[in-house]
Amino acid sequence: MERQQADIHGSYWLHTAPPGDPAPPLEGPLTVDVAVVGAGIAGLSTAWELARRGRSVAVLEAHRIAAGVTGHTTAKVSAQHTLVYDHLRRTRGRHGAELYARSQMDAIRHAAETAEELGVDCEWEETAAYTYAEDPAHTDQLRAEAEAAREAGLPAEYVTETDLPFPVVGAVRVAGQAQFHPRKYLLAVADGIRRLGGTIHEYSRVTGLHEGEPCELTVESPASATKVTAHSVVVATHYPVFDRALLFTRLSPRRELVLTAPVDAARAPLGMYITQEQNTRSVRTAPLPDGRRLLIVTGEHFSPGTGGDVEERFERLAAWATDRFGDLTFTHRWATQDNDSTDSVPLVGPLHPGSRNTYVATGFGGWGMSSGMMAGRLLSERITGRACPWSDLYDPRRIASVVREGAAFLKHQADVARHFVGDRLPSASGPSVDDIAPGDGAVVRVSGERCAVHRDEHGQLHALTARCSHLGCVVAFNRAERAWECPCHGSRFGVDGRVIQGPAQKPLERRDL
Template sequence: MTEQAALHASYWLDTLPPGDPAPPPADDVTVDVAVVGGGMAGLSTAWELTRRGHGVAVLEADRIAAGVTGHTTAKISAQHTLIYDRLRRTRGKDGARLYARSQTEAIHHAAEIVHELGIDCEWEDTASYTFALGRRRIPELRAEAEAAKEAGLTAEFLTETDLPFPVAGAVRVADQAQFHPRKYLLALADAIRAGGGHLYEGTRVVGLTEGEPCVLTTEEGTRVTARAVVVATHYPVFDRALLFTRLSPRRELVIAAPVDAVKAPQGMYITPEHNTRSVRTAPYADGKRLLIITGEHFTPGSGEDTEELFATLTSWAERHFGPLRLSHQWATQDNESTDHVPLVGPLHPGSRHTYVATGFGGWGMSGSIMAGRLLCDEITGREAPPWSELYDPRRIAPVVREGGQFIRHQAKVARHFIGDRLPGLTRPGPDDLAPGDGAVMHVDGRRCAVHRDEDGRLHAVSARCTHLGCLVSFNRAEQAWECPCHGSRFAPDGEVVQGPAVRPLEQRDI
């Protein structure tokens, strides 16, 4: 891989690239449980079911562990920035305790799987920190430390860390972990196959008929019949409970650079300041560790200048860690629920055999492991864990818990959904596009998403997202069309890169 190509790749994918793909099903398939999505949540669920003797099929639209999970920062932590003080206020002390217990048990469970299967995934036990540089955040940090300790975590407030710059304060939680997510998940995929499970790649699911049994239909027309279905596609591709009204997509940038191991921070760090900054390191070669910094979150399709955001993140990193030679840069995406708690359980209020896992809010490693265990218990009829109600997607959230965030999210979506249908200002024409750029413009009375490739050729597709019809926007740094409403992403030629959309943007002639 060239240096330039590596710079725009996820480190996890660069160090363990996909091999030969598992082909789609050649004929119709019948299994006990069908799992839609081959990321952390889908494979965790499939593994839990397989080890209990159930026949499972995983259907992945692209490649296993190469989507959201392949672009994560891979922290396995129960400390989720400033979650516990919020939970104590909105869910009560018992809710905060259940959240902490469920996430902590997920970390321990992952460690057991690594030991049981002998997975070499660079597992490292470490501490997690939420820090602040400004003193005005100290009361928040003290409250969080108190709430996290009250919830059962080994939390404490500190004013010193092993970061190479001073902090005003930090909340430290011991006994957390970090790992190489693809090495872990590809080993888990092998174990699923060894246990009789089926994994299909390049298999986009486009239809779901609920019943006894349920039937999934793929883009190729094959049918997968199952007693139960789990939708673990990051953003639900089937949304019969209108969960999109309670989910906000968020994209964040990631940069990575080798640093001397003796100077590398040992813990995992995050601050809500400066549009979020997350810091961790990973094993690297030649006495180095790889410094991984995440931040500059934005809404997909918002029109942000992503190249400028990468520059801002790099500038912050060099200001705090010294000159860096970047080896990789990429972006990650997740969805946050309006009450900041994941949605894991029945797909909708009338659901009997369909389930969902979504809304992990940037903490999908521990959250997905928790979800796999919870969904396995519910599907197999075992006694549900005590935190199942906490994560139940059918929960009715009081206004104090969810109302403000819900209203803000819906107002943003409404601005795009309605505003995109109003006559717009004159936009650039195709001749104004530079190589590698794209824009939405009127062509023959229709809004088209037009892209000029590096060879100067023009490509045009419909500008309306195939999910609910919002106008897409072009992300030049990542060469993708993005929907600002619910986070669907498309390649320049209109092919689906990331859901909830399952159909490509229609081709247009210009």
């Protein structure tokens, strides 16, 4: 892959969006109707809907707005979620599948209207979404999905021809879907929130929640710690930083790699494509200023902390792309992280069975754009006392679905238990500090304690505790992304120990070698 790389950047969305107006950290106490924790697609969509309904809103973001998970998405806005409708038809019945389709299509339509209302050029393009297969063994699966999606109300059909430059045996095609530039869109939404009187605060990490009437949040910013008082609180941090209903037992994190390369418009597919074959492959394109299209290829999913040599995974993805699209010069690469719920339906609604004023949005399963927009609509309806037809479908308090999806639930718990318990057992051998090459990292034993040690390109060692500050699982090093990752719940840390991604709220403590 080295010979194919030019000047490789990180996320294309972060690299090409305008910087936006910086949002100041919270510096003193604040009282609002609703406090939204997290400024990604779900958090900003919720704040926008509430501000439009006349509520006073504050958005609190630990880093930069629209720069975390949303800033690393592939930005498909689609109700066609691989093979979800045949699954829902079997587990939730036809009515459940219909509600899912209606809620996702409603979100897509509303997002298009919002972009037009805000007057933002976010490269919104209507197109068709496809789930395809190259292996004939999967055609029956695709036919069943096309039938189930049609029954659910989507404009779905089974086809054998696509505009991909390689043959497929079949595909489910759903018209009327969309793709866009997510950060350009969300920066405009953030400006709209401010115009309506809402406030947005970056580098303001929420570390405490006291539920009551009103609720109280503890917020840590570079200047000081302070409080936010709010009648309602929405936790939209991708993976919930407050987990009072044990939602972490129903969420399984995964990462996927993304590569981009410019291609001539004449040979660029205009549809959005995904297959579950070959450890997932997803393809779409975006417009470039010079008239070409940007090919965006995604795949090689793995659980954080268990990906092995991630550089090799990038190589495999690059080889797959060049094999199917010809010579490519890759310009950007990054990774995205998603949380799958054990019953394949997002968790959007009350934070736990006893909550009256606290809400959560999580478990989007790789379809965070349409589901995040849907969550904003659903939560604003709940908070303002309006009925939403699909509230029950997404309600995190649902128990029957956990029973129905017992196998997935138990498998996830077994994987977590394997790390949680296995990481505490003594090992007969392991790497030493001397084995760590420049740019790499490993967990080594130092004076009986497991330490996460990284050697930078200059040979300097950086040592941290190897136990995740969330629940104590042992982290692993991702060399391609220079990050420590927790295999239990997906927390990620920089080589200096800072939190990159939750649910962990505290950094990994430094250690002396």
